[in-house]
Amino acid sequence: MPAVAEPELEPGAEAQLETQLEAQFEATIGRKDRIEPRDWMPEAYRRTLVRQVAQHAHSEIIGMQPEGAWIGRAPSLRRKAILLAKVQDEAGHGLYLYSAAETLGVSRQELTEMLISGRQKYSSIFNYPTLSYADMGTIGWLVDGAAICNQVPLCRTSFGPYGRAMIRICKEESFHQRQGYELLMTMMRGTDEQRAMVQESVDRFWWPSLMMFGPPDDESPNTARSMAWGVKTHTNDELRQRFVDMTVPQAKALGVTLPDPGLVWNEERGAHDFGQPDWDEFWEVVKGNGPCNAQRVAHRKKAWDDGAWVREAALAFAAGDCRDTSGDTSGDTSGETSNETRTV
Amino acid sequence: MPDVRTHEPDDHDNAYAGLLVNDTHWAFGTDFEDPLAGVDTTVPDGVDPATLAAYCLMLGDDALVLSQRLAEWCSNAPDLEEDIALSNIALDLLGQARLLLARAAAADGSQVPALPDGSPVPDEDRLAFFRDAPQFRNVRLVEVPGGDFAQTVVRILLFSSWRLALLDRLTRSRDGVLAAVAAKAVKELTYHRDFAGRWFLTLARGTDESRRRLVAGLDALWPLWSELFETHDVERAAARSGIGVDPADVAADVEAVLDQVLAASGVDRPAVAPLAAVQGDGAAQPAHGRKGRDGGHTEALGALLAEMQVVARAHPGGQW
Numbered sequence: 001m002p003a004v005a006e007p008e009l010e011p012g013a014e015a016q017l018e019t020q021l022e023a024q025f026e027a028t029i030g031r032k033d034r035i036e037p038r039d040w041m042p043e044a045y046r047r048t049l050v051r052q053v054a055q056h057a058h059s060e061i062i063g064m065q066p067e068g069a070w071i072g073r074a075p076s077l078r079r080k081a082i083l084l085a086k087v088q089d090e091a092g093h094g095l096y097l098y099s100a101a102e103t104l105g106v107s108r109q110e111l112t113e114m115l116i117s118g119r120q121k122y123s124s125i126f127n128y129p130t131l132s133y134a135d136m137g138t139i140g141w142l143v144d145g146a147a148i149c150n151q152v153p154l155c156r157t158s159f160g161p162y163g164r165a166m167i168r169i170c171k172e173e174s175f176h177q178r179q180g181y182e183l184l185m186t187m188m189r190g191t192d193e194q195r196a197m198v199q200e201s202v203d204r205f206w207w208p209s210l211m212m213f214g215p216p217d218d219e220s221p222n223t224a225r226s227m228a229w230g231v232k233t234h235t236n237d238e239l240r241q242r243f244v245d246m247t248v249p250q251a252k253a254l255g256v257t258l259p260d261p262g263l264v265w266n267e268e269r270g271a272h273d274f275g276q277p278d279w280d281e282f283w284e285v286v287k288g289n290g291p292c293n294a295q296r297v298a299h300r301k302k303a304w305d306d307g308a309w310v311r312e313a314a315l316a317f318a319a320g321d322c323r324d325t326s327g328d329t330s331g332d333t334s335g336e337t338s339n340e341t342r343t344v
Numbered sequence: 345m346p347d348v349r350t351h352e353p354d355d356h357d358n359a360y361a362g363l364l365v366n367d368t369h370w371a372f373g374t375d376f377e378d379p380l381a382g383v384d385t386t387v388p389d390g391v392d393p394a395t396l397a398a399y400c401l402m403l404g405d406d407a408l409v410l411s412q413r414l415a416e417w418c419s420n421a422p423d424l425e426e427d428i429a430l431s432n433i434a435l436d437l438l439g440q441a442r443l444l445l446a447r448a449a450a451a452d453g454s455q456v457p458a459l460p461d462g463s464p465v466p467d468e469d470r471l472a473f474f475r476d477a478p479q480f481r482n483v484r485l486v487e488v489p490g491g492d493f494a495q496t497v498v499r500i501l502l503f504s505s506w507r508l509a510l511l512d513r514l515t516r517s518r519d520g521v522l523a524a525v526a527a528k529a530v531k532e533l534t535y536h537r538d539f540a541g542r543w544f545l546t547l548a549r550g551t552d553e554s555r556r557r558l559v560a561g562l563d564a565l566w567p568l569w570s571e572l573f574e575t576h577d578v579e580r581a582a583a584r585s586g587i588g589v590d591p592a593d594v595a596a597d598v599e600a601v602l603d604q605v606l607a608a609s610g611v612d613r614p615a616v617a618p619l620a621a622v623q624g625d626g627a628a629q630p631a632h633g634r635k636g637r638d639g640g641h642t643e644a645l646g647a648l649l650a651e652m653q654v655v656a657r658a659h660p661g662g663q664w
Binding site for chain 2 (some may be wrong): 061064065068071072073074075076077078079080081084085087088091092094095098133183186187189190191193194299302303306307308309310311312313314316317320
């Protein structure tokens, strides 16, 4: 099933109208104004957005798993509450983003089915395992930190519902990032074993975090067009550099080493030089061969399949309720009445 | 409301701004460690501190263990709305547990497990993570494995109907801390009961499959229902000294609520016998055998605690 219906175009007048609409669209983008769901937009723009917003929504939902796995084992009641609330926020982010995608004419159910059939992707970072409680801190600090670097510019993205969702999401993400960093700080003040746990976790997540910005600019086929449309506002390499420059002083304050011998300050550039992640590993994980790809999708599919009878029951109950109620209203069973009843 | 299109979130551009500054903007800074900070925890006149602590552990353990069970739904629920709702209920109960365990520790420190000298583990965490199953005082309803969504709905309905009635009366406790905890919890439990009641009705009147599962879930949990209204000696003493509630006193109210939900749903009360008490082998065991409040539990609690406590116990000197 295609994500978006193909437009029915006829040559002639239709084409002329489209040229005008396209000019208006470009002018809106040029003013850095928002495109809203009711506005005309090029089909390729709609497709790009559905792909990006859906991928983002899926990332939030799949991202619940690596952290969710540790809720049961959180080592203090306070940390359990923080972690559970954080994972719950991720479900909320998924909800906003699926709603933003729905304004582009694709349903949450269709998107979920594309996720569990492997036709749509999610952020590859979630295909790495969480192996210690320190990972709950490292994910907050590095993974959410990298996500924020990627996402803050999206608050100004050209599509209104996506940009507005991102404003709220970024606020919550920066809260999560702070909580993660605070966990690591606390653990570093603890025992030797805890400090070793933090370092080991940072060693594992550093390179995958750098990969979160995507392939180098010269290997990123969609970047140029996404930037021209204002969907994307910075290149992958620009954001990666920003992330490294911001992270280095934080690592120092924390007392951990970032596992890159090539990481040095370059006075001339006014920025850090740093090594490249293993891009072969990146593409392997993207292709589905990462440590947890199969497990993450299977988990999501199981939850979706196991919940089918509940969703069916809710629909049947809503429909049944409707019938019962309209039966009471002197035989008026018009569609309008039914719809009103359903919203009660 | 400002026009969002002109919103320029430059102030959020730097994800790391202020990360090291312990400003008051954040709810979870490095402070906020003591859940009862600034609260007067003096035990009221004429109240036995050990009874108060044991009573708080009962109510706290109920909330803690059910919270642990409900959190198992996280990322596994039928849809995102239910995932969020179940996490919400788990979080509310976790918050109640944290306050109640902290109250227990403040009332009678001798019930708090000892850890090596200098351990920074706070009292409420020592109680949660360093007691073994026989020391837990929760009713058995909260510890049995979760089952499907229908059984989860049944458990939340049974538990929250009972606990709401208990804590509603507990708002008049002579212990100011318990009264305050109860006042907060009553609002939360009202929502939990509403969530479960709506889903109970929905599943009962949804499809044949959902009704079948709902009735099966009710049958599965019913043997653990009557235990909730049996009065333990600690509860009797707590009620007598005006700090606690005798669960037998709320039975009629709770059964009336449940009957209302069952009637609206067209579901009969199950004809299933209560789960028997089990006699222990010590002279100190009550003659009638042990149930949850006596530390007599099902096999499931040990496994639940093994998961819950594994990280904390590996680091008795750790701080989190």
